[in-house]
Amino acid sequence: MTHAIPQLDPTKKKLSIIAFSGDFDKLTAVFTLATGAAAVGYEVNIFFTFWGLDAIKRKLGRSPVGKGFLPKVFGVFMGGLKSAPVSRLNFLGLSPKIFRYLMRKNNVATLEELVDAAVALDVNFYACEMAMVVLGLQKTDFLPHVKDVLGVASFLKLSEDGQTLFI
């Protein structure tokens, strides 16, 4: 499969993030950095792989997304953005609810608001082809904002001459 790599502005500062984790707290870090950087003029790319793909699923809750029995089971257990667990002290999903409450109470953007902001700021979302095959996911399972499905070589080309983070 060949992918058209977009022609990028060489004068622009660039941040590329590999979003590996599907944890609520780590995704909050991904989208805080991504939106903050985009807002101050960076070109921002996020490459979602493995558990990180949960963040860009069209279905936000637990749903049997995916092709085949095992991917569907995974889909239900992992869910989407709304069911992301926190990496420590998750307490069977109670902690993300507490975090969302605290964020709203303190007027800090929630994870969902950050994702919306990233879309509004035109942060580039890319999905990892290999992880999609393993998890039985297709591009149509993701948000329409997902620009393309890529492999390592294309991501390296995209992130060239910028800063790259793995979260």
Place this chain on the structure above:
Amino acid sequence: MIHTLDVTKEHCPMTFVKVKIALSKLSEGDILEVKLTDGEPLENVPRTATEQGFEVLSTTETETPGIYTVEIKK
């Protein structure tokens, strides 16, 4: 046309995010009046607006200490 935006209740990164989104909606010659707090927003909003080709007309402290108004023109 003059637009206004208050980000004094916002925190990082939404202070910059809201300004950036508001700036992107301006037409040529429009002015955005941003109300923001001292510290990171005051240091970064005018700087990044200038970097992105906007003109910062003024930065003035309001009657409330620590709250500023920045006028940005497209």
